[in-house]
Amino acid sequence: EAGVAQSPRYKIIEKRQSVAFWCNPISGHATLYWYQQILGQGPKLLIQFQNNGVVDDSQLPKDRFSAERLKGVDSTLKIQPAKLEDSAVYLCASRPPGLAGGPADTQYFGPGTRLTVL
Amino acid sequence: DAKTTQPTSMDCAEGRAANLPCNHSTISGNEYVYWYRQIHSQGPQYIIHGLKNNETNEMASLIITEDRKSSTLILPHATLRDTAVYYCIVRVSGGSYIPTFGRGTSLIVHP
Numbered sequence: 001e002a003g004v005a006q007s008p009r010y011k012i013i014e015k016r017q018s019v020a021f022w023c024n025p026i027s028g029h030a031t032l033y034w035y036q037q038i039l040g041q042g043p044k045l046l047i048q049f050q051n052n053g054v055v056d057d058s059q060l061p062k063d064r065f066s067a068e069r070l071k072g073v074d075s076t077l078k079i080q081p082a083k084l085e086d087s088a089v090y091l092c093a094s095r096p097p098g099l100a101g102g103p104a105d106t107q108y109f110g111p112g113t114r115l116t117v118l
Numbered sequence: 119d120a121k122t123t124q125p126t127s128m129d130c131a132e133g134r135a136a137n138l139p140c141n142h143s144t145i146s147g148n149e150y151v152y153w154y155r156q157i158h159s160q161g162p163q164y165i166i167h168g169l170k171n172n173e174t175n176e177m178a179s180l181i182i183t184e185d186r187k188s189s190t191l192i193l194p195h196a197t198l199r200d201t202a203v204y205y206c207i208v209r210v211s212g213g214s215y216i217p218t219f220g221r222g223t224s225l226i227v228h229p
Contacts, residue, residue: 033217111159
């Protein structure tokens with residue numbers, strides 16, 4: 001079974017530039033998450049999709065971050081314009097369908113995209 | 119939301135058992151305990167989860183206290199490849215499942 005794919009793996013940009021990350025979840029996984037992980041900290045949820053609808057985006061800085069999941073499969077996370085404090089690893093994860101907390105309720109993470117903002 | 123408390127770091131000798139504790143004293147009755155680990159430069163990886171019974175799989179064992187206020191992840195024979203940050207999380211109560219990761223425990227397995 002192919003895992004969660006993310007690209008690019010690394011990105012270096014200057015502040016005020018724009019950047020986009022792409023995620024392809026595991027086939028059949030309806031739930032998709034984007035996390036931000038700053039060095040030395042645990043992943044912080046930015047946004048959660050169920051199919052192509054947003055379940056939670058309360059921690060997404062909407063003035064500069066946006067995300068979409070067209071057709072309920074691939075997803076794109078964009079930052080425009082980037083700030084120095086956006087330097088982090090951006091992780092995408094997906095979860096198979098099933099009851100939350102149940103036997104199938106596990107998240108599968110991609111390798112992440114390491115963003116450096118100069 | 120149920121919060122978890124884990125030691126910042128631990129170390130273990132290769133071949134010995136690694137016992138990683140987690141405190142979740144405010145856990146609700148319908149909340150599961152999940153463990154993930156994150157090896158350097160990789161995304162987190164699911165290890166195991168449980169509700170109230172002890173669980174075992176090919177990677178680890180999970181021991182949950184009877185009052186469910188704490189749990190221990192056991193790696194029975196730690197190897198150097200088990201060096202990672204280990205996260206204990208519980209399902210946030212409410213209508214939607216919003217996973218929350220803390221800082222985790224950095225486990226270093228030494229020769």
